[in-house]
Amino acid sequence: MRFKAIASLAAIALLAAGGCARSPASGFLAAGLASARQDAWEDAARQWAQAVANDPGSAAAHNNLAIAYERQGAWEEAEREYGEALRLAPDEPTIKSNYAAFKARLERLRGRMP
Amino acid sequence: MRGFFPSALAAALLAGTACGSGGPVGVSLNMPGIAVLPPGSFSEIIVTDFADTAPPADLAPGLELPNYLAAEIGRVFAGPVSRATVPAEAAAGPAPHSFWKEKGAGHEGAVFLTGSVGLTGQVRKAVDRVVPLDRLFDASRSGLVEHLRWTMAVDVFLVSAATGEVLHRTNLREYRDYKELDKPVEFAFSALSDLIRARLFPALLGTSTIERRALLRR
Numbered sequence: 001m002r003f004k005a006i007a008s009l010a011a012i013a014l015l016a017a018g019g020c021a022r023s024p025a026s027g028f029l030a031a032g033l034a035s036a037r038q039d040a041w042e043d044a045a046r047q048w049a050q051a052v053a054n055d056p057g058s059a060a061a062h063n064n065l066a067i068a069y070e071r072q073g074a075w076e077e078a079e080r081e082y083g084e085a086l087r088l089a090p091d092e093p094t095i096k097s098n099y100a101a102f103k104a105r106l107e108r109l110r111g112r113m114p
Numbered sequence: 115m116r117g118f119f120p121s122a123l124a125a126a127l128l129a130g131t132a133c134g135s136g137g138p139v140g141v142s143l144n145m146p147g148i149a150v151l152p153p154g155s156f157s158e159i160i161v162t163d164f165a166d167t168a169p170p171a172d173l174a175p176g177l178e179l180p181n182y183l184a185a186e187i188g189r190v191f192a193g194p195v196s197r198a199t200v201p202a203e204a205a206a207g208p209a210p211h212s213f214w215k216e217k218g219a220g221h222e223g224a225v226f227l228t229g230s231v232g233l234t235g236q237v238r239k240a241v242d243r244v245v246p247l248d249r250l251f252d253a254s255r256s257g258l259v260e261h262l263r264w265t266m267a268v269d270v271f272l273v274s275a276a277t278g279e280v281l282h283r284t285n286l287r288e289y290r291d292y293k294e295l296d297k298p299v300e301f302a303f304s305a306l307s308d309l310i311r312a313r314l315f316p317a318l319l320g321t322s323t324i325e326r327r328a329l330l331r332r
Contacts, residue, residue, distance in 0.1 A: 026332055033329060036141060060330035067327045073146035094138045094328045105325065106148070 025055035032064055041071045052081075059089035063098060070102060078102060138328035149320030150282045151225070151272065157193045158224035159184075160275065165206035167267070168232035170299045175231045176202065179268070182307050183227065183314070191319060198226070206230040208271045211278025218275025225281065226273040227318070233303060235264045237295060264302030265289040268310055272318070284317065286310050 032047035045068035051061035066081035082099045089095055161184040166176035180197060188195040204213055205228045218224055239258045265287065272282040288309040290302050315321045 023332065029330075029332060033139060033331065036329060041143075058332075060332055064329050067141075067143070067329060070145055070325075070327070071143050073148075075148070092330075094330060098327050101325065101327065105145070105323075 023055045023058055025051035025058040025061045028054060029058070029061055029064065032068075036064075036068075041068055044068050045072065057088060059085045059092060059095060062088065063092075063095045066102070067098065075106060138330055140326060140328050143325050143327060144322050145325045146322050147316035147320040150284075150317045153320070156223060156225040156274075158221055158275075159187055159191060159193070159195045160198050160218070160221065160224050160226050161187065161195065162198045162200045162205055162226055162228040163202070164228065164268075165202035165230035166232070167206070167230050168234045170233055170235065173233070173299050173303055175233045175266070175303060176205075178303065179231050179307055179310070180227075183311065186311050186315075187227075187319070190315070190321060193223075200228065202230075204228075206269075208273055208280060214273045214275060214278035218278075222276040224275040226275060227270065228273060229268060229270040231269075232267045233264065233299070233306070234267075235262055235299065235302070237261070238263050238291075240291075259293075260295060262292045262295050262297060263289055264292070264299070264306060266303075266306035266310060268314075270314065282317075284314070286313050288313075 028047045028051035032044040032051065035041070035044035035047060045065065048061050048065040048068055051058060052065055055061060062081045062085035066078045066085060069075075069078035069081060079102075082095070082102060085092075085095045086099060161180045164176040164180055166174060169175060184195055184197050198217065200209070200217065203209070208214070208228055214226060218226065237260055239260055241258060266289070268286045270284050270286065271280050273279065274281050288306050290305050290309075292302065316323055
């Protein structure tokens, strides 16, 4: 009886945890965040590029990588990654907001040629 | 068995929180600027007098603004930075290629920073956001207050000293409101010149700016 209860308990916990299963990118996402917090953006970019390679469907990985590219001044790469993040998660407000700020900055700085 | 359901509930909640706390992480980034001219395309900057399109009575922005810009550029630009006097018509035009080629003789790697500036003050009425509660329905009080708005409008040209060609043109406009209607124009000039500098330099020199973005955890 006791064994049955413990087994059921474990099954419930596993089922609940299954609802938020870690993606193959999550370890690299977290490592990239830790690097970014220490202002080590090149390392963060490497971690997020690995996250994208491991899980190309991770909008978060594409979003973060886009920001790292922006930080490096790699505008075309940033545009590509934002585009991919928005394709994967078109309604994600954080990605939409980041992309809007990125585009506004580019236009502000580039849109002044005679 | 009695303790089974509370324990199961706790286990499920714990498992759920293990994947929680996934909100975005705000970061401030020092992002590189985007210079309008390719890096290395000029090695010297000559800041000329600007044409005054609307000078206030006791200030000459056409002289003061280039003085300020030249000093500030000198702090961040690696090459030589100098001032030059040109007629107002040449700066506002700008003058034909031949004028700038002649003016830039011996400085072929330079660009001229020239243009025109207008600084205008205007008393405006605005809704007073702070109306005392006991005077909300006082008909003698309209809820409007006067403030002084100073506006600086700058038309900037980057001209090649080698060819006299206009390489880049930009229009910048900034304003500041003051509650004190007798605020001396120097205060507004100083604040507005700084705003113009902050907008001009990233495009001219590719200087960096601080930007806010949000990283995602999952």
